Amino acid sequence: MVLGPLEFVIGGVSACGAGFFTNPLEVAKTRMQLQGELMARGNYQVHYKNVVHAFYVIAKKDGILALQNGLVPALWYQLFMNGIRLGVYETLDNWGFIRLNGEQVSPFRSVIAAGLSGCVGAFVGSPFFMVKIQLQSMAVKDIAVxxxxxxxxMREAINTIYKQHGLFGLWRGVSSSVPRVMVGSATQLTTFSFFKQKIVDAKIFKSPHDWKNGFTASMISGLVVVFFMTPFDVVSTRVYNQGVCPEGKGMFYNGVVDCFIKVFKSEGLWGFYKGWGASLFRVGPHTVLTLLFWDQLKQACRNLHIDHKLN
Known part of the structure; x- marks a missing residue:
């Protein structure tokens, strides 16, 4: 069993490792979600047709390094948000809150634990998430959305926001991030824990500690996450990226509910799934890598703890 602050470090490091590889997909996803903002289909120029086309256009117009726009705040966000999210979840698991009789994962308890841990992580990481989105959306005029x-x-962005709108300005949009991460976290961690337990019980692979158990469970989890999380992800991206008036109020949306209403009225149901392909390509690998790193690092720490006891 992993104890203490190490759980938070493991969660953060796991997410950073995944974030480095999936950030280009995040850049493509962000731009596709902002494309045609509050406009009906057919009434705006489509710069990014799909994730592959987005990669091509971004590399051609902005330069290949633009595919890693926002990487620094993205990694800081992963470190704080997922470090806390996964750390709190693992702590609750270690305390026996998530499992019935210390063995079987309780879906209901897992949803509560994952949602709670996601809420705390989203609040702490909100400033980095805002800066990440704003840097990822930056483009030359020809393809700007x-x-x-x-x-x-990142440093300039944080200083500018703080000077213009104070400390509160750094948490502008957090009301959209919290439900986004709560839904994603509850879906991700619950499905991962549930399916991993089922796979282990079914003895599909020889050892219960085989990395393929975690890999298979994380693949299934990634698909479920994309379906439930994408609408909240689109709304969060829009709220964080919108322009702000001198008083600090958003130019397009007054909050989460207002954004949901305006997107639905202007873009229809499909508006909530803009960039879903990029989300699938991004969330799938990110979920797989994060949970795989997380699972393997926890196992490595358990082995070290056991070896230390034996010695």
């Missing part, structure tokens, strides 16, 4: 904030670095 959404509001362009024109930051040159």
């Amino acid at each position: 959404g509001h362009q904030h024109c930051h040159h670095s």
Whole structure:
């Protein structure tokens, strides 16, 4: 059993490892979600047709390094948000809250634990998430979508936002991030724990500690996450990226509910699934890598703990 702050470190490091590889997909997803904002289909120019086309266009117009736009705040976000999210969840699991009789995962308890841990992580990581989105959306005029904030670095962005709108400005949009992460976290961790337990019980692979158990469970979990999380992800991206008036209020949306209403009225149900292909390509590998790293690092720490006891 992994104890103490190490659980939070393992969660953060696991997510950072995944975030480095999947950030280009995040850039493509962000731009596709902002494309045609509050406009009906057919009434706007489509710069990004799909994730592959988005990669091509971004590399051609902005340069290949633009595919890693926002990487620094993305990694800080993963470290804080997922470090806390996975750390709190694992702590609750270690305390016996998630499992019935210390063995079988309780779906109901797992949803509560995952949602709670996701809520805390989303709140703490919110400033980095906002800066990440604003940097990822920046593009040359020919392919620009959404509001362009024109930051040159994470430090400059945070300083500018703080000087203009104070400490509260750094948490603008957190009301959209919390439900996004709560839904994603509850779906991800619950389905991962549930399916991994089923796979282990079915003895599909020889050892219960075989990495393929975690890999298979995380693949299934990634598919479920995309379906439930994408609408909240689109709304969160829109709220965080919108321009802000001198008083600190959003130019397009007054909050989460207002954004849901306006997107539905202007873009229809499909508007909530813009960039779903990029989300699938991104969330799938990110979920797989994060949970696989998380699972293997936990097992490695358990083995070290056992070896230390034996010695």
